[in-house]
Amino acid sequence: SQTNNQGYSNRGMSLEADINVTNTYYLETDKAVIHKKPTPVQIVNVKYPKRSAAVITEAYFKQASTTDYNGIYRNHYIDFEAKETKNKTLFPLSNIHEHQIKHMQSIIKHGGISFFIIRFSSYNETYLFPGENLFPYWYEMLEDGRKSIPYEKITQDGKLIPFQYQVRVDYLSIVDTLYF
Amino acid sequence: SQTNNQGYSNRGMSLEADINVTNTYYLETDKAVIHKKPTPVQIVNVKYPKRSAAVITEAYFKQASTTDYNGIYRNHYIDFEAKETKNKTLFPLSNIHEHQIKHMQSIIKHGGISFFIIRFSSYNETYLFPGENLFPYWYEMLEDGRKSIPYEKITQDGKLIPFQYQVRVDYLSIVDTLYF
Ligand SMILES: [Mg+2]
Ligand SMILES: [Mg+2]
Helix, strand or coil, rough: CCCCCCCCCCCCCCCHHHHHHHHHHHHCCCEEEEEEECCEEEEEEECCCCCCCCEEEEEECCCCCCCEEEEEEEEEEEEEEEEEECCCCCECCCHHHHHHHHHHHHHHHCCCCEEEEEEECCEEEEEEHHHHHHHHHHEEEEEEEEEEEEHHHHHHHCCCCCCCCCCCHHHHHHHHHHCC | CCCCCCCCCCCCHHHHHHHHHHHHHHHHHCCCEEEEEECCCCEEEEECCCCCCCEEEEEECCCCCCEEEEEECEEEEEEEEEECCCCCCCCEEEHHHHHHHHHHHHHHCCCCEEEEEEEEEECCCCCCCCCHHHHHHHHHHHCCCCCCEEHHHHHHHHHCCCCCCCCCCCHHHHHHHHHH
């Protein structure tokens, strides 16, 4: 049975913000070194005003070629993608990209740990869902056009991540049980 | 004795560009998954024109909190910083930042591999210099104000990285000999 964290509320804070707070805690307690990768930006124009900082005056968002986060934990390379959905019955695969799947498969092949952190914001539940469990759904989608994973499958084949005030998404506690 | 690569020329191409070409080769040959981290940018203003892509109209460069590159190779987390100097007799420590040193020490403590790739562009020589070898110079600098590493020390305690057309900075060949 899964616990709903809505009582101990983190509503209003995005998954990414929660993970960033968690990573800062991990870093400060010397548990792991895991960072958000900066948003990739194509810089087109920069102005260099006298006596002040360079200003980027024209730039565009680029498609990320990998995942949101990576780093090291207990000697292992860790790499993951965070996704949030308001959907109550399924996780849509539409905002995952082919090159992210390829990247994650590659990481696992080279000995790393790669997974998704998926939040169902309507339930305020956040799951660690291993890459290995998601890939079959991705290839099923490419074949028959089904574009999502049922909520029940995420709850069964993923692991609910505990919420605490300082460790808002304590995903490493789940990594401990799944990968070590 | 060290080989000078100037004959087999890569003059005019920056160290970063050479490393990016090398990483693409590693990725395509499935040898390693190592990427340049995007330049961190503080986005202040974005315009959303109708029927075209969002344009960032005001943004600023942020200080990178970690290093230039990271990824996975032979099950190991790899993390490094690339630096180029025109100086012929020494490598100045002035463009390394305290938080980068702390980051690299942390990576090594958690079981990762962390080093500098240092190019002396006057000689067109590129060295892999392990983090462990650089840290003592850093702390010496903090104590007595000496702000550089002599060129000879880099050539002695570092390893010259071979140059090839497709693998312009084949640093993993050095990683193989130093860390495995
Ligand atoms: Mg994401
Ligand atoms: Mg650099």
